[in-house]
Amino acid sequence: MAAKDDPTREPEQHRTQFADLIRTRRVELNEGLTPFAERAVDPRSGVRVTRGWIYRLESGESVIPPKVEELRALAAAARLPLETLQDAAAAQFFGVDPLVGGSGEAKAYVRKLDRIPAEQRERLLSLIDSLALPDDEKM
Structure with a gap:
C-alpha cells in the first residue's frame, strides 16, 4: 500500500503562508492590487509580477510558484526582506518550514x-x- 493510500495518514493541509503574507502586507500598506503590482518589479532583472498572478495567489487559486526574480519583485512591493518572502514561499509551495525561534x-x-x-x-x-x-x- 502506498503512503498516499494509507487511511490512517492525516490529509495534508492546504498551505497558505505566502498568500497570507502578501495579502496581509498589502492591507498593512493600505494598497489595492493595482498599485501593489505596479511596484512589484525586481530591482536587479526588471522582472514584473502581474496583478492577475497576485490576485490568483491571494484568492487561493492555483499559481506557479514564484522564481527568485519574482520573489525579489514582491519583496520590493511589500517592502519586506527577501528572506521573509523566501521562507513563506518555501512553506506554502514546498512544505519546507523556516527556522522557527532562535535569535x-x-x-x-x-x-x-x-x-x-x-x-x-x-x-x-x-x-x-x-x-x-x-x-x-x-x-
Whole structure:
C-alpha cells in the first residue's frame, strides 16, 4: 500500500503562508492590487509580477510558484526582506518550514552555513557541541 493510500495518514493541509503574507502586507500598506503590482518589479532583472498572478495567489487559486526574480519583485512591493518572502514561499509551495525561534543572529548564522565547506561545517558543529549546554542543563 502506498503512503498516499494509507487511511490512517492525516490529509495534508492546504498551505497558505505566502498568500497570507502578501495579502496581509498589502492591507498593512493600505494598497489595492493595482498599485501593489505596479511596484512589484525586481530591482536587479526588471522582472514584473502581474496583478492577475497576485490576485490568483491571494484568492487561493492555483499559481506557479514564484522564481527568485519574482520573489525579489514582491519583496520590493511589500517592502519586506527577501528572506521573509523566501521562507513563506518555501512553506506554502514546498512544505519546507523556516527556522522557527532562535535569535536573529542564530538565523543569520544558519543562512551562511551553506557557504562553508563541508569539512569546516563538521568542525564547526563539533565546536558548537563542545560549547552548548546539554538539554537537561538548560534553564
